[in-house]
Amino acid sequence: METAQPRHTRTPRGTLSQQLLLDTAMEIVDIGGVGGFSMRALGARLNIDPTAVYRHFRTKNDLLEALADRVVRGTEPLPHSGSPLADLRETFAQLRRSLLRHPTLAPVVLRRPPGGEASWERTNHTIGLLRDAGMPDHEAANAFQTLLFYTLGHSLTEARHTAATIARKGPDATVTPVTAISPAASRYPHLAATADHLAAEMETQFHEGLGLVLAALAI
Amino acid sequence: METAQPRHTRTPRGTLSQQLLLDTAMEIVDIGGVGGFSMRALGARLNIDPTAVYRHFRTKNDLLEALADRVVRGTEPLPHSGSPLADLRETFAQLRRSLLRHPTLAPVVLRRPPGGEASWERTNHTIGLLRDAGMPDHEAANAFQTLLFYTLGHSLTEARHTAATIARKGPDATVTPVTAISPAASRYPHLAATADHLAAEMETQFHEGLGLVLAALAI
DNA sequence: ACCTGAACACCGTTCAAGT
DNA sequence: ACCTGAACACCGTTCAAGT
Numbered sequence: 001m002e003t004a005q006p007r008h009t010r011t012p013r014g015t016l017s018q019q020l021l022l023d024t025a026m027e028i029v030d031i032g033g034v035g036g037f038s039m040r041a042l043g044a045r046l047n048i049d050p051t052a053v054y055r056h057f058r059t060k061n062d063l064l065e066a067l068a069d070r071v072v073r074g075t076e077p078l079p080h081s082g083s084p085l086a087d088l089r090e091t092f093a094q095l096r097r098s099l100l101r102h103p104t105l106a107p108v109v110l111r112r113p114p115g116g117e118a119s120w121e122r123t124n125h126t127i128g129l130l131r132d133a134g135m136p137d138h139e140a141a142n143a144f145q146t147l148l149f150y151t152l153g154h155s156l157t158e159a160r161h162t163a164a165t166i167a168r169k170g171p172d173a174t175v176t177p178v179t180a181i182s183p184a185a186s187r188y189p190h191l192a193a194t195a196d197h198l199a200a201e202m203e204t205q206f207h208e209g210l211g212l213v214l215a216a217l218a219i
Numbered sequence: 220m221e222t223a224q225p226r227h228t229r230t231p232r233g234t235l236s237q238q239l240l241l242d243t244a245m246e247i248v249d250i251g252g253v254g255g256f257s258m259r260a261l262g263a264r265l266n267i268d269p270t271a272v273y274r275h276f277r278t279k280n281d282l283l284e285a286l287a288d289r290v291v292r293g294t295e296p297l298p299h300s301g302s303p304l305a306d307l308r309e310t311f312a313q314l315r316r317s318l319l320r321h322p323t324l325a326p327v328v329l330r331r332p333p334g335g336e337a338s339w340e341r342t343n344h345t346i347g348l349l350r351d352a353g354m355p356d357h358e359a360a361n362a363f364q365t366l367l368f369y370t371l372g373h374s375l376t377e378a379r380h381t382a383a384t385i386a387r388k389g390p391d392a393t394v395t396p397v398t399a400i401s402p403a404a405s406r407y408p409h410l411a412a413t414a415d416h417l418a419a420e421m422e423t424q425f426h427e428g429l430g431l432v433l434a435a436l437a438i
Numbered sequence: 439a440c441c442t443g444a445a446c447a448c449c450g451t452t453c454a455a456g457t
Numbered sequence: 458a459c460c461t462g463a464a465c466a467c468c469g470t471t472c473a474a475g476t
Contacts, residue, residue, distance in 0.1 A: 039450065049461050051451075060450065107326055111379050113397075124407035131409055140409075141416035146369060146428035153372030154364075160330050178332075188343035190350055190359075197360035209365035216435030258469065268442050270470075279469065 018056050020046070022066055026102070029067065031171055033104040033163060037064075068108045073118040074098040078125050084133040085219055091126050092151045092210060099155040103166070106159035110152065133219045143217055150213055151206075158202045177201050237275050239265070241285055245321070248286065250390055252323040252382060256283075287327045292337040293317040297344050303352040304438055310345050311370045311429060318374040322385070325378035329371065352438045362436055369432055370425075377421045396420050 024045055028037045039060055043050030057063040076097075079090040099106045114123075123144070130140035165175045177199050185192035243264055247256045258279055262269030276282040295316075298309040318325045333342075342363070349359035384394045396418050404411035 038448090040448085051453095051462080052460050054451075055459065107330065110375060111326065113380070113383070120407055120410065124409045127409040127413055131412065137413045138416050141413040142424075142427045142431060144413075145373075145417070145424060146431050149372030149376065149428060150365060150369040150432075151372070152376065153368030153370070156329060156375070157368065157371065161332070164332070188339055190346040191339065191343045193350065194346055194356045194360040194363075197357050198364070205361075205364060208361045209368060212361060212365050212435050213369075213432055216431050257467090259467085270443080270472095271441050273470075274440065 018066070021053060021056055021063070022070065025063060026067060026070070029104055030102060033167055034064070034108060035104075064105075064108050065112060067102075068105055068112055069116060071098055071102050071105050072109050072112075072116065074122070078122065084129045085214060087129050088126070088147070088214060089207075089210060091122070091129070092147055093207075095148075095151050096155045096158075096206060099159055100162060103159035103162040106156050106163075110156060130217075130219075135217070135219070143213075147210070147213055150209060154202075154206050154209060158206070161202070237285070240272060240275055240282070241289065244282060245286060245289070248323055249321060252386055253283070253327060254323075283324075283327050284331060286321075287324055287331055288335060290317055290321050290324050291328050291331075291335065293341070297341065303348045304433060306348050307345070307366070307433060308426075308429060310341070310348070311366055312426075314367075314370050315374045315377075315425060318378055319381060322378035322381040325375050325382075329375060349436075349438075354436070354438070362432075366429070366432055369428060373421075373425050373428065377425070380421070 021042065025037060025042055028041055028045060032041075039050045039053055042053060053063070057066070074094055076094045079087040079094075081087055081090070099109065126147075127140055127144050130143055131137065135143065161178055162175050165173050185195065191198070240261065244256060244261055247260055247264060251260075258269045258272055261272060272282070276285070293313055295313045298306040298313075300306055300309070318328065345366075346359055346363050349362055350356065354362065380397055381394050384392050404414065410417075
């Protein structure tokens with residue numbers, strides 16, 4: 001399986017575009033992580049002078065933000081199943097999947113302030129699910145933020161773990177669950193008792209936590 | 220208020236230590252953010268050659284990890300009030316405060332895998348609170364992780380906002396709540412209805428979300 | 439033993455020059 | 458109009474040399 005498409009021929013004039021630059025940048029990021037991305041690396045992969053990129057993006061940071069935009073926009077349609085609980089599960093599961101699709105970009109996504117049309121639309125829709133289910137505005141806002149922060153915390157942790165595995169074993173490595181506790185278990189009885197559950201599959205873990213928060217909602 | 224202590228005199232031989240280097244590094248980070256920290260900046264502030272630092276830390280990354288260690292270790296004692304609910308609230312409130320004490324280091328903390336003696340001890344203690352309150356192991360593990368990920372997501376978001384404010388207005392700026400929704404509210408009725416609550420004080424918001432999760436626990 | 443300073447291989451970004 | 462390439466001001470890190 002080959003994600004890279006090396007270009008040995010000089011990219012012809014006029015073919016450079018934000019599209020092409022972002023696609024190529026995303027390839028670099030997926031292979032070598034954000035740390036492996038540089039204007040010079042991008043230029044090399046396209047066989048253009050690195051400074052040609054500045055025609056299309058003001059700074060490297062702008063380019064990374066545009067990549068983060070792609071990640072956060074998401075590709076899956078908003079759920080409309082008729083069951084608010086199922087739709088809520090699916091909404092945050094989608095957010096998780098978006099963040100994990102390009103795990104090394106997850107930190108870049110986090111350091112952006114919330115926003116963007118696509119993001120507002122999803123937020124509006126999600127709060128709508130809660131309000132339509134009968135929750136007062138205050139509770140609906142609180143529930144939304146709790147679910148969002150839980151999903152962010154979990155997904156960023158999982159993305160960190162996935163990115164670290166990829167960095168060690170290459171982009172096609174299978175990611176194993178977080179190994180639980182290395183220190184002497186005898187000193188930490190409560191850790192020892194729950195070690196098996198703490199080291200569960202990240203996806204199972206995510207859904208159980210989501211279920212816990214949703215259970216508090218009385219929808 | 221002056222956090223910086225400029226050194227015009229050459230630091231004498233033999234006074235360099237991990238202690239002094241970390242203290243100075245933390246000053247730089249608190250003033251200019253992680254982005255403003257470099258081995259050369261550290262050398263300049265101590266009036267030593269930048270490469271002298273390599274006697275005490277193998278790489279810049281090791282030094283940043285040591286800073287993150289300080290942040291995550293926390294200074295406050297584990298709560299033992301007798302009320303498990305109150306202790307749980309306090310435990311995660313402590314984690315939040317630790318992360319916010321040096322907001323620009325929060326992303327560095329996140330990209331570390333969990334661990335360290337101090338961290339295991341806190342984890343063990345927290346899971347103990349849940350088990351001693353009668354929760355079965357599986358539920359206790361699940362509840363702990365949910366509370367942890369919620370706290371991480373919220374604190375990292377708040378830290379990002381705080382760090383951005385400091386970067387714009389200097390280290391002594393007062394951090395205002397996140398301003399809610401800029402886009403045309405008419406297009407997003409559910410956002411408009413809950414805008415006031417979404418823009419609440421971050422601390423209030425945090426405790427309400429924590430309360431929501433804790434309410435699901437039936438302790 | 440501990441610190442220095444030159445050097446190497448990188449960065450992001452600017453700007454005059456080429457086509 | 459679009460791309461190039463030299464140049465500038467930075468990086469982290471290594472290693473021989475100094476004290």
